[in-house]
Amino acid sequence: VRTLVPALLAALLTAAPTLARPDTPGAIIARAPNSDWQAVDPNDLLVIDMARGRVVIQLAPGFAPVHVANIRALARAHWYDGLSIERVQDDYVVQWGDPGGRKVLPKTVVQPAPAEYERAAAGLKLEVLPWRDTFADVAGFSGGWPVAESLGKAWLTHCYSMVGAGRDNNPDTGTGAELYAVIGHAPRPLDRNIAVVGRVLGGMDLLSALPRGGGELGVYSRVQLIPIRRVRLAADLPAAERPAYEVLRTDSDTFRAWYQLKANRQDSFFLHPAGAIDVCSILPPLRSHNPPPLAPSPAKR
Amino acid sequence: VRTLVPALLAALLTAAPTLARPDTPGAIIARAPNSDWQAVDPNDLLVIDMARGRVVIQLAPGFAPVHVANIRALARAHWYDGLSIERVQDDYVVQWGDPGGRKVLPKTVVQPAPAEYERAAAGLKLEVLPWRDTFADVAGFSGGWPVAESLGKAWLTHCYSMVGAGRDNNPDTGTGAELYAVIGHAPRPLDRNIAVVGRVLGGMDLLSALPRGGGELGVYSRVQLIPIRRVRLAADLPAAERPAYEVLRTDSDTFRAWYQLKANRQDSFFLHPAGAIDVCSILPPLRSHNPPPLAPSPAKR
Numbered sequence: 001v002r003t004l005v006p007a008l009l010a011a012l013l014t015a016a017p018t019l020a021r022p023d024t025p026g027a028i029i030a031r032a033p034n035s036d037w038q039a040v041d042p043n044d045l046l047v048i049d050m051a052r053g054r055v056v057i058q059l060a061p062g063f064a065p066v067h068v069a070n071i072r073a074l075a076r077a078h079w080y081d082g083l084s085i086e087r088v089q090d091d092y093v094v095q096w097g098d099p100g101g102r103k104v105l106p107k108t109v110v111q112p113a114p115a116e117y118e119r120a121a122a123g124l125k126l127e128v129l130p131w132r133d134t135f136a137d138v139a140g141f142s143g144g145w146p147v148a149e150s151l152g153k154a155w156l157t158h159c160y161s162m163v164g165a166g167r168d169n170n171p172d173t174g175t176g177a178e179l180y181a182v183i184g185h186a187p188r189p190l191d192r193n194i195a196v197v198g199r200v201l202g203g204m205d206l207l208s209a210l211p212r213g214g215g216e217l218g219v220y221s222r223v224q225l226i227p228i229r230r231v232r233l234a235a236d237l238p239a240a241e242r243p244a245y246e247v248l249r250t251d252s253d254t255f256r257a258w259y260q261l262k263a264n265r266q267d268s269f270f271l272h273p274a275g276a277i278d279v280c281s282i283l284p285p286l287r288s289h290n291p292p293p294l295a296p297s298p299a300k301r
Numbered sequence: 302v303r304t305l306v307p308a309l310l311a312a313l314l315t316a317a318p319t320l321a322r323p324d325t326p327g328a329i330i331a332r333a334p335n336s337d338w339q340a341v342d343p344n345d346l347l348v349i350d351m352a353r354g355r356v357v358i359q360l361a362p363g364f365a366p367v368h369v370a371n372i373r374a375l376a377r378a379h380w381y382d383g384l385s386i387e388r389v390q391d392d393y394v395v396q397w398g399d400p401g402g403r404k405v406l407p408k409t410v411v412q413p414a415p416a417e418y419e420r421a422a423a424g425l426k427l428e429v430l431p432w433r434d435t436f437a438d439v440a441g442f443s444g445g446w447p448v449a450e451s452l453g454k455a456w457l458t459h460c461y462s463m464v465g466a467g468r469d470n471n472p473d474t475g476t477g478a479e480l481y482a483v484i485g486h487a488p489r490p491l492d493r494n495i496a497v498v499g500r501v502l503g504g505m506d507l508l509s510a511l512p513r514g515g516g517e518l519g520v521y522s523r524v525q526l527i528p529i530r531r532v533r534l535a536a537d538l539p540a541a542e543r544p545a546y547e548v549l550r551t552d553s554d555t556f557r558a559w560y561q562l563k564a565n566r567q568d569s570f571f572l573h574p575a576g577a578i579d580v581c582s583i584l585p586p587l588r589s590h591n592p593p594p595l596a597p598s599p600a601k602r
Contacts, residue, residue, distance in 0.1 A: 090506040091461050117573070132433040134579045160392050160486040170569050184509075185461040185486050185581050189566065192573035205391040205513040208485075212506040265490065268471045272418070272493035278435045280486050 022266035025258050029285050032254040037246040037287060038144060044068075045234035046075060046198070047243060048096075050085075050226065055203035056234075056243050056290065057163050057181075060145060063119060063156050064197045066112035067165050070176040071197065072233060077106050079177070080231035088210045089218025091184030095166055096228060097177055099220075105177060115173040116195040121154040127250050131263070131276040135188045139279035141250035145199070146279045148191060156196035159186045159280035163198040183208045186280040199283070201245045202290055243290040250284050258285070323567035326559050330586050333555040338547040338588060339445060345369075346535035347376060347499070348544060349397075351386075351527065356504035357535075357544050357591065358464050358482075361446060364420055364457050365498045367413035368466050371477040372498065373534060378407050380478070381532035389511045390519025392485030396467055397529060398478055400521075406478060416474040417496040419456040427455070428551050432564070432577040436489045440580035442551035446500070447580045449492060457497035460487045460581035464499040484509045487581040500584070502546045503591055544591040551585050559586070 040058050048055040061068040074080055083103070087095040126140045126147060133139035136148035139157065146157045156162065163181050167174030174195055181200050200207065213220040220226075234242050248255050263277035341359050349356040362369040375381055384404070388396040427441045427448060434440035437449035440458065447458045457463065464482050468475030475496055482501050501508065514521040521527075535543050549556050564578040 088510075090509055115572075132435050134433050134435065134577050135575055170572055187582070189563070189571075189575040189578065189582070191575065193571050208391055209510050209512055211510055262490070270490075270494050271416075271471055274436055274490035274492065276435050277490065281488070281490070 022268070023261060024267055025261050025265075028254060028258045028261060029248065032248065032252070036249050036252040036254045038249050040201070040245045040247060042235035042242065042244075043072070043233055045201075045243065045245065046071060047232050047234050047237060048080075048203075048228060049230045050206075050228055052226075053203055053206045054243070054290070055207060056201050056245065057179075057198045058144075058201050058245065058247070059198045060156060060196065062143060063145065064112075064116040064165070064195045066110070067116055067174065067176040067195050067197045070109045071179075073106060073108050074177060075231050075233050076236065078231075079103070079106065080228060083228050084225040085210065085220070085228065086225055087180075087217065087219045088183070088213050090212045092182070092187060092218065093164075093180040094183050094207045094210055095178065095180035097166065097179065099222075099225060103177075105175065109175050109177065111173045111175055112195070113173065117192045118153045118155040121149045121152050124149075124154050125251065126154070127256070129259070129277070129279060131278070133279065135191060141255070141279075141284065144247040144250050144284050146283060148279065153192075155192050157186065157279055158182055158188055158190045158194075158196065159283060160184070161200045161204050161283065162196055163200060164190070165195045165197050167194060181207050188280075201247075201286055202243060202288060241291055243288065245289075246287040248284040248286070255284060258282075323569070324562060325568055326562050326566075329555060329559045329562060330549065333549065333553070337550050337553040337555045339550050341502070341546045341548060343536035343543065343545075344373070344534055346502075346544065346546065347372060348531075348533050348535050348538060349381075349504075349529060350531045351507075351529055353527075354504055354507045355544070355591070356508060357502050357546065357589075358480075358499045359445075359502050359546065359548070360499045361457060361497065363444060364446065365413075365417040365466070365496045367411070368417055368475065368477040368496050368498045371410045372480075374407060374409050375478060376532050376534050377537065379532075380404070380407065381529060384529050385526040386511065386521070386529065387526055388481075388518065388520045389484070389514050391513045393483070393488060393519065394465075394481040395484050395508045395511055396479065396481035398467065398480065400523075400526060404478075406476065410476050410478065412474045412476055413496070414474070418474075418493045419454045422450045422453050422455040425450075425455050426552065428557070430560070430578070430580060432579070434580065436492060442556070442580075442585065445548040445551050445585050447584060449580065454493075456493050458487065458580055459483055459489055459491045459495075459497065460584060461485070462501045462505050462584065463497055464501060465491070466496045466498050468495060482508050489581075502548075502587055503544060503589060542592055544589065546591075547588040549585040549587070556585060559583075 044059045046057040059068045085096045086099040124142045126142045128140040137150040139148045165174035166178030259282045264273040345360045347358040360369045386397045387400040425443045427443045429441040438451040440449045466475035467479030560583045565574040
């Protein structure tokens with residue numbers, strides 16, 4: 001239940017007779033059978049440890065296979081270790097990588113050609129939302145991912161918490177060495193112009209609350225840079241440090257019932273059920289087991 | 302220019318011949334004549350001073366007149382002084398007010414009846430966007446405000462930075478004593494269910510970067526509460542402390558050219574202009590003169 005005076009609402013709900021209590025999105029998720037949950041492959045989980053906590057990103061090899069291969073190679077080469085969060089622009093993105101752009105990439109890391117901004121819609125099983133999308137013919141979900149589709153092409157949508165590969169001006173297509181996460185209203189005009197490579201599953205609240213950068217476009221000054229201590233694939237971490245995530249299957253009846261109720265809320269707070277919901281308001285729910293991140297560094301940060 | 306590798310892009314743009322440089326949204330705004338800017342009435346500017354800085358909110362008397370009258374009365378009674386930011390929920394809202402809900406309201410402050418969740422569309426001059434809205438028949442702007450309209454009713458949309466009046470469960474309609482600002486993807490299903498009373502014009506980056514609350518729904522524990530020192534209408538502040546804002550007129554050719562270009566970016570970073578833009582991605586640009594807020598308190602916060 002997501003309302004604005006939670007204590008009082010909780011009291012009211014508790015006081016109401018059980019039979020009169022309307023269904024809620026949270027209750028639907030709580031009832032989901034285990035078979036509706038899909039474990040994320042630990043080779044698709046990128047784990048970023050910083051002094052202030054851990055960020056975990058699910059990679060999207062079905063949409064950006066070359067970028068994801070690059071990101072896995074960079075993590076396995078420990079290439080990201082010691083880089084920085086370098087930009088936080090309000091209502092837009094947090095970005096991290098090599099602020100000077102001078103760190104040499106491993107030879108195996110290449111720019112994708114063609115660019116991975118979109119893919120063929122053919123072969124994607126899409127759960128199509130029955131409501132209008134402003135930017136595409138249809139929007140929906142495929143394999144847990146938010147997708148828009150027009151004229152035979154499909155692409156991941158730039159929703160809050162989605163991760164993309166920074167790039168220089170066209171014709172640069174990026175490599176995955178610079179990454180950003182969306183921390184504001186969905187900047188959908190970036191769709192089909194940058195490769196979306198994943199979604200933040202854990203630590204989003206850490207990224208979104210970072211101080212906004214004082215420079216143009218939110219770029220951090222040298223003293224603002226926030227060091228990244230270690231970036232690994234979950235598959236390469238010792239078992240005791242390895243996070244595990246499950247994403248609700250977007251082809252399940254549970255997911256369909258959940259987003260229909262998000263569009264048509266029945267609890268008494270809502271007088272005018274919206275009758276619709278947009279793709280970026282219903283990223284699939286998660287379950288996680290996230291062990292404590294790296295022990296705090298003895299060095300003062 | 303909002304791109305992901307600003308330094309390099311700036312270099313490229315600087316290097317390009319002037320004649321080949323495509324128009325940009327920022328350049329359109331820079332060319333706007335003074336007559337396209339509308340000064341905000343200082344009686345419509347709510348100024349919130351905290352130890353960490355200042356937040357300035359434009360009130361919307363055309364949409365929530367009773368709430369706005371309440372908010373003005375509460376500010377003039379100094380009722381808000383000493384209250385707290387009490388809730389920060391990621392990708393949703395920051396909320397402030399009286400955490401215990403025990404502070405007695407002035408007798409003139411009453412709940413609006415009927416509720417101010419929507420108004421008659423008749424009498425509103427709406428600049429209608431030519432693209433589909435997921436939640437309403439049409440969306441657009443009126444008098445600087447983002448508006449959706451269906452079946453003769455119009456309402457302010459819950460976009461990033463919009464401010465609403467917290468309320469308890471239906472049939473409570475709120476008073477303006479509890480306020481919240483949107484800090485995530487537009488939660489449009491709140492539209493028509495809560496009164497939207499304004500928009501944050503200044504200090505949004507301060508609100509959005511607050512630590513997320515550890516409690517259910519982002520509620521702050523007692524030790525997390527962030528004190529609000531002083532809340533006044535700009536009209537009641539001494540001239541030296543009074544902020545001034547101008548909002549681009551949404552019935553101007555400049556605004557129309559600006560949002561059309563935001564929907565169809567021409568600069569070379571963009572390979573696939575979106576061909577559309579949603580109402581929450583194009584809140585009208587601002588100009589401001591914001592003097593330094595209150596001197597830092599000698600007391601340790």
